[in-house]
Amino acid sequence: MIWLIGCKGMLGSEVAKQLEEKKLPWVGTDKEVDITDPQALLDFTNKIETAAYFPSDLRRADRKIRWIINCSAYTNVDKAEEEVELAEKLNATGPLNIARLARSIGAKLIHISTDYVFDGQGNQPYTEDMPKAPLGVYGRTKAAGEDAIMKEMNTYYIIRTAWLYGFDGKNFVYTMTRAMNSHEQVRVVNDQMGTPTYAPDLAAAILRFIEKSENAKSFFGKNSAPAYGIYHFTNEGQTNWHEFASEIYRLGRKYGHITNDCRVDACTTEEYGAKVQRPAYSVLSKAKISKALKIKIPEWQVSLEKFVKSERFRTE
Numbered sequence: 001m002i003w004l005i006g007c008k009g010m011l012g013s014e015v016a017k018q019l020e021e022k023k024l025p026w027v028g029t030d031k032e033v034d035i036t037d038p039q040a041l042l043d044f045t046n047k048i049e050t051a052a053y054f055p056s057d058l059r060r061a062d063r064k065i066r067w068i069i070n071c072s073a074y075t076n077v078d079k080a081e082e083e084v085e086l087a088e089k090l091n092a093t094g095p096l097n098i099a100r101l102a103r104s105i106g107a108k109l110i111h112i113s114t115d116y117v118f119d120g121q122g123n124q125p126y127t128e129d130m131p132k133a134p135l136g137v138y139g140r141t142k143a144a145g146e147d148a149i150m151k152e153m154n155t156y157y158i159i160r161t162a163w164l165y166g167f168d169g170k171n172f173v174y175t176m177t178r179a180m181n182s183h184e185q186v187r188v189v190n191d192q193m194g195t196p197t198y199a200p201d202l203a204a205a206i207l208r209f210i211e212k213s214e215n216a217k218s219f220f221g222k223n224s225a226p227a228y229g230i231y232h233f234t235n236e237g238q239t240n241w242h243e244f245a246s247e248i249y250r251l252g253r254k255y256g257h258i259t260n261d262c263r264v265d266a267c268t269t270e271e272y273g274a275k276v277q278r279p280a281y282s283v284l285s286k287a288k289i290s291k292a293l294k295i296k297i298p299e300w301q302v303s304l305e306k307f308v309k310s311e312r313f314r315t316e
């Protein structure tokens, strides 16, 4: 049984969809099982593993929680600067509680983290072993969540991602599409480099960790399961927010989501005057995850077009 925490979020809802499509035994919770409350997590575990919680015909063996996927988090980067305590509770204490529980019940944990654990001062794709140096509250609390998991248990996969967008949730693609439909001009920064991530691509990688681990074979004492640890996942390639916005405009026009004429102007971060400092360069190296999962990650433009042309794309 897989327990998906944060199943109603932008990424969580995509993982839920794919779990359903693959007919894997899973259960999802969101805010109603509060990750900041260890007792609530334990109570839910007991309910799943012991009681007749499901009216379905799940076999008893399937009720044992073998995997926990944590997609819940505090994700508002700007607001985190004011709601420091809440961000800490959700991004640091929550993962600690989940890791403790996972260890106590012998479950493996997949946890999602962020490029914001880096300061973005580099100019080469960040590898997993590079030192963390978060700039703001969001990055600092997410880094603390990673540390708590690593201290608490060994059987974890921490997947750092960046610039995430998906069908169910607030994201840059929807925000830009709406703005481009209602304004004659938008201004977007062109001095922050990174790579967008299409939530269904990331969800597929998450489930692949489970499949590869469950189907792993041991040859001459060598296990073929992906090694536990930290991995990076975004789409392939690199861009800046202005170029990303320009591509959203082009595709939005092509597929009829943007009917307005809008100029997409570039500006610097300084000119834009953002509240929170963001990493200037946050391209993540995907070499480790591609090799471990034996996957070819799609280029960001390819996945963006899939998103925009999908019937599920809706900005209201």
Ligand SMILES: NC(=O)c1ccc[n+]([C@@H]2O[C@H](COP(=O)([O-])OP(=O)(O)OC[C@H]3O[C@@H](n4cnc5c(N)ncnc54)[C@H](OP(=O)(O)O)[C@@H]3O)[C@@H](O)[C@H]2O)c1
Pocket: 005, 006, 007, 008, 009, 010, 011, 012, 029, 030, 031, 032, 033, 034, 035, 036, 070, 071, 072, 073, 074, 075, 090, 112, 113, 114, 115, 142, 161, 162, 163, 164, 165, 169
């Ligand atoms: N979005 C990005 O651009 C981005 C970039 C890099 C990394 N990430 C990471 O990717 C992961 C998924 O992000 P996302 O954008 O899908 O997040 P999201 O849409 O904000 O989803 C998080 C979910 O967690 C729920 N939640 C809040 N408090 C909770 C609690 N106390 N207990 C249980 N659940 C709770 C939220 O409910 P409410 O919505 O009702 O609060 C929401 O459904 C996060 O770890 C995030 O840090 C995101």
